Amino acid sequence: xVVSTQSGHYGxxxxxxxxxxxxxxxxxxxxxxxxxxxTKSRIEGLLSAFPKLIVTDKQHTFIETESVRYVYQPLDKLxxxxxxxxxxxxxxxxxxxxxxxxxIPEYCRNxxxxxxxxxxxxxxxxxxxxxxxxxxxxVNLAQIKTFTEMDSHDEKVYQAVRQVVxxxxxxxx
Numbered sequence: 001x002v003v004s005t006q007s008g009h010y011g012x013x014x015x016x017x018x019x020x021x022x023x024x025x026x027x028x029x030x031x032x033x034x035x036x037x038x039t040k041s042r043i044e045g046l047l048s049a050f051p052k053l054i055v056t057d058k059q060h061t062f063i064e065t066e067s068v069r070y071v072y073q074p075l076d077k078l079x080x081x082x083x084x085x086x087x088x089x090x091x092x093x094x095x096x097x098x099x100x101x102x103x104i105p106e107y108c109r110n111x112x113x114x115x116x117x118x119x120x121x122x123x124x125x126x127x128x129x130x131x132x133x134x135x136x137x138x139v140n141l142a143q144i145k146t147f148t149e150m151d152s153h154d155e156k157v158y159q160a161v162r163q164v165v166x167x168x169x170x171x172x173x
Contacts, residue, residue, distance in 0.1 A: 016085040016134040017093075018068065019043055020100055020127050022116050023079050027051035030078070030116045033127045036134045046083055061097070062090065069093065073101050076111045080104065096136050100127070103144060122148065 021032035029047050050070055053063045063070045064086060071082040071093045080101050084093050107122045108115035116123065129144045130137060139147075 016088055017096065017131050017136065018083045018085065018134065019046070020131065021047055021081045021083070022075075022104065022123070023047060023050070023081060024113060025051070025074075025077055025079065028113075030113060031120045031123060033124050035131045043083075047081070050079075050081055061094065071097050073097055075101060075104060078111060078113070078116065092136065096130065099130055099141065102141050103127070103130070106141065106145060 017035050018038060019032055019034045022030045023032075024030065027048060027050060029044075032043060032047060034043055046068060049065070050063075050072070053065070053070065054072075061071060061073055063072075067086070069084045069086050069088065069090070071084060071090075072079050080097065082093060082097050082100065103126045104111060104116070104123065107119045107126065125148045126144050129139055129147050
């Protein structure tokens, strides 16, 4: 059974999502968000190994290695790839993957390299709403959109002050 804990995490806490990435079919990484402490060389190694592990005639959407599990879904010419611990719950992993896959079209009109690259920061912000410290947050697509679109009062104050300073500096000249 799926439960929501007081911390807002989804499930029973067994899932540890190491990273979420979007890459091309050839393995070029367009974006990768790590949710736990990990060296750059470690994530690069894991992601470079991923395309070599895919067997094209299989229907599986996950691959297990000695150290991690790749849970992935093709999206047109791209893959959304979640890298989890092997002890994570595969059903939770697949449900989380579906949410990640639904987020991408919300920010990209076309699911291609150009669109993902142009919207990389919005996608990362959305990814951060789905996972915190490796654990799935109890959120849905509508909540993610709301959270990422929220205006910050502090940001508005900063922008207003910035405009006043710019006008003041222009008047000094």
